Structure formats: C-alpha cells, structure tokens
Amino acid sequence: MLSRMPEATSYVCPVCEARSSTSSLTWCCPRCRGPWDLDFTAAPTALDTLAGRVDSLWRYAEALPLSQPRVSLGEGRTPLVRLADGVSAKLDYLMPTLSFKDRGAAVLVELARRLGPERVVADSSGNAGTAFAAYCARAGLPCAVYVPEGTAPKKLEQIRAYGARPEVVPGGREAAARAARSAADEPGVFYASHVFNPYFLHGTKTYVYELWEDLGGRLPDTLVLPVGNGTLLLGAALAVAELRAAGLVERRPALVAVQAEPVAPLARAFAAGAADAEPVPAAPTLAEGIAIPAPPRARQILRAVRESGGAFRTVTDARLRAAQRDLARRGLFVEPTAAACWAAVTASPPPGETVLPLCGAGAKTGLAP
Template sequence: MTLGEGRTPLVPLTESVSAKLDFLMPTLSFKDRGAVMLAAHALRLARAGGLDRVVADSSGNAGTAVAAYGARAGLDSLVYVPEGTSPKKLEQIRAHGARVVEVPGDREATARAAREAADAPGTFYASHVYNPYFLHGTKTYVYELWEELGGRLPDTIVVPVGNGTLLLGAALALDELRRQGLTDTRPALVAVQAEAVSPLAAAFHAGADDITAPAPARPTLAEGIAVPAPPRARQILRAVRETGGTFLTVTDDQIRTAQRDLAKRGLFVEATGVACWAAVSAAPPRPGLTVVPLCGAGAKTGLVS
C-alpha cells in the first residue's frame, strides 16, 4: 500500500529555523501522509465487499494524493475540485487514473458536491477533513520531528491552516507523545493563513471559540489554505490556544517574496507551501528552534508572478 511516504529531510534555513521538506513526498505534497491511511482503510472495506469507488474533494493536493494511493490500491477514484484549480494539479490527478469533476464556485461548493456524490451506495468518502484516519497519517509529521531531533521536539511548530488537517494531526501527536512519556515539552503551534481568507486568524485574535460566519472567498495565491468556513474551526482554535501558540497571516506579496527566497536556497515550493516561511520571516523571532513545513512542490503551480 505504501509508496514510501514520510521520512522527509529536515534542513536548516537559519540558525533558529529549520524546514521539513514534505514536498519530496511521492505525489509532491504532505497530503500523502493522510492519503495512505484513507486508501488502506478503503481497500479493507472493498475486500469485505460493497465498496466500488472512492470520492474525494480537494483544491488539488489532497485529490492528487487520494488518486495516487487509490491507484496503488486498485480502486476507482472520483475527485471533485473547484473551478480554477491549477491545470498542473488536474493533470497529475488524471495521470493517476482518477476522474475529475470541476465544480463551479469555491472550495465549500466543491465539498458539498462531493458529499452528495458520496451518498451513493458503494462509495467511500475519502475526506481529508472529516475522516479521522487522515489525521492519524498527518500526525506522523511530528513523530518524525521527534525522531530527527534525537527524541526531542522543536520549541515552535508552524503549520499552514485551511481545513487544519496538518495542525490537528500535529496536536494529536503531541498529546500521544506526552501520554507515552516520550516528551515532557509541548511546542507552541503557530497557524498560518492567507490574509485574503483568514477566518480562523480573525476568530483567534477576537478571542472567539469558533468562527461566527464564513470569510469572503477572496482570490489568493495560497489557494490550498483559502477555506472560508473550516468545519473543525473550534478544534483548531482550541489546539492553538492550548499550546500557547498564535495565528499569523501572509499577503500575496509576502508569498511571492518567500517563494523566490526559497528558490535561491535551492528549494522550489508551491505558493501555499511557502506560506509558513513567509510568515516566520516577517514575524519577530520566537525563542528556540522553529520548524516550518514546505508542503508542496513548485512544479505543481510554477513560479507565481
């Protein structure tokens, strides 16, 4: 079932900031961590009978990962994406044999269409948002950090947040490591959103426990985290607060600058994937070691202009 996902390098960017190169995953994004879990579970259900196809919704990377691991498992996959999704991501999804349905409207409209399709008999909804198996894949990000740092954790873990699957997986791993007695520290979780679509950041800084209304769906280069109404908003806000973390936002200009800066360092990362480096570069330094993920390869979207 595996495609060799995980074990991505951790490399220093500065004396106090290191980057986890998750764009080196098999489908070139961190979503492989969760997709392998969804596909393995779907395959078990298929072998038990009654499952004919897998349905997913995505702005690109999760759909690609589900398509690839679905192909690996021998399952038919149907991926719903918003109109305007990167042509390179659509090409990658189709290359794995999945059928693509482009949905007029935003990311929320796409999710609704996929959930309706998933109601059909014999369908497995491979949701990276709702399915708990996905988080048990993304949590391996933090377990790898613990191993790579010799049985300790960084002081700050910065993650991009749209639907929050990497952040929630990280929070799950931090809780498990403490319960298992493998660490007595709790890194601060710092969440990064695009300034154009930042409902969670607004709620956090207003002191709210949840978002009160969807954010306007404004265009942004960070399309992968442009989620106007994250379904797990309450859990995400609680996880950040419990670790003493915070929310940061980045502009498209900061994303452009960060992408070029990383490219000059030898790392070509897609626009959404550079958001954390853009945020950390602009914010006052935090004490100790900070780790940022570089979540998707630049080949998926090209150099932004």
C-alpha cells in the same frame, strides 16, 4: 516483534458523542453532520525500538490505527534542513505525489481498500486530490476527485495520470466540497475526506513523530504550520499529545498557525477570543491550498492553538510571492501555499528553535506571477 494496540473500531463525534463503526461508509456524524474523531489510544514506543524498521511513516506502527498496510508508496521520512539560525524546514514536498497530503492519504486509502467500496470520491483544491488519486491507483480503487474551477492545470493532469476522474465544479473550494459530499451520500461510496475522516489526521501526525525521531527524542520550541482545514496542525497536536501521554516528551511546542490574509476565518476568530469561526467570503489568493472560508474543524483548531500557547499569523500575497522566490534561491522550489510559513517566520520570527513544513512542490504550480 511490534507490540500492537487493537486497531480502531469506532468513530466518535466530538460534539454530540454519537458513534459509528469504522467498517461503515458513514462519512460524518448522522446527528450533527460534523467530522468524526477516532476512538483509538496510540501506544508510541521509545526511540531505541525504531532501528531496522521500514523506512516510511509506517515505522510508527504502535501509534497508527491500522496495521500491516498494503497501500504504500514509501511515504514519509522526509528530510529536515536548516533555513536560518534556529529555523529548520521539513521537506514534505519530497513525497511520492509531491505534497504532505500523502501522509493522510496512505492511511485513509488503506482503510478504503479494506472496506472495498464501489468507488471513492474526494474533494480538493489539488494536492489532496492528487494524493488520493495515486493511492487509489495503488489500491485498485476507482476514484473521482471534485475540484474547484481554477485548479492548477498541472494538478488536474496529475490526477488524470493516476487514472482518477477530476470533476471540475463551478465556484470555489466550498462548492467542490458540497458536490463531493452529495456524491458521498450515494450507496457504495467511500468519501475520502481529509477533513471529515480522522484516519487522515492519524496519517499527518507522523510529521511530528518524524521530527521527534530526527531531533533525538525531543521537539522544537515552536511548530509553524499552514492552516486552511487544519489537517496538518491537528495531526501535529494529536502526535504531541500522544508523545506526552507516553512520557516520551516533557513539554509541547507552541503551535503557530498561518493563514492567507484574504481568507483567514480562524485568525479572525482567534483574535476575537471566539471558540468557533464564522465563515468569511471566498477571495482570490496565491495560497489556494489554505483558502478555506468555513473550516469544519474550526473549534478543534482554535482549541489546539490556544492550549499550546501558540498564535495565528496571516500573510499577504506579496509576502507569499517574495517567500516563494526566496526559498527557490535557497534551492527549495515550492508552490505559493507552501511558502506561507516561511513568509510568516521571516516577517515575525518566533522565539527558540522553530520548524516549519514545505508542503507542496513548485512543479505543481510554477512561480507565482
């Protein structure tokens, strides 16, 4: 039998410490309108307790804020493959909807199912939207996904195929987010925000729990992670902190965050030694999934990278294009955004053992022109 900590019951604002029940539909701090954190203490257990458990991310039950899920598509447990000496890739594009966003969507939509809203809304440049559409279909919840104009047609087709309604918003990623947040303030609406709702981060943290298990109870020297809104990096930092607090790892890996050079507010802030990031203009880039001009969790991302002893890297579209083709020649066809970490590693290899994620399938976008 699993030993369970109590499920999370309250959100807490990391800025002003306001609180709200997790049973409410309040999607952000009512005082400062910022993202929520979760008042939850994970209790991860040793490797020898995992044998025979469900072969999905829900095997780490003691570390998750929800138990006994009904909304699952078998997400997680993606393979780890060698790319080069000292560098491995975790193939998170081999998920039910072909991106790592399934990790967070599975947990967040399970919460939505329990709350029973009239409808669910989300905003996305594509991959989070397809994940929420699929998991809402699984949960029997109506879903609308706000996407910016120019979203890949295959991603729109995928959203529609799951029965969700894509709402194409003129403008860029921020315009889509504003439209979704406006809809989220309507009564009876659950905002499935992969940025504002911390349940999503508790889903993405399973990326690191799987690495820890795959590597026999240890973590690599460096985790290289793509960063736009930072949901995978923040989930990784959360998992590392939980594993250390439980005495299951001795040291933390350096977090190396990768941004697209045309839209890199966090890399700019990190280089300047700033605690927060100033918004930057939207700009075209092949890495549309991480082209976020004003990430709401900028302070948390910058702090997590600094505390880990990590750094930021930026990559050009030319390097993204070359990295996507190089991965394809190795048998790994990913979308351009997913090639960002490999582009950064090949340009400047980190010391020691390194793991990077391949986050989205190339079938969603095709080869970059």
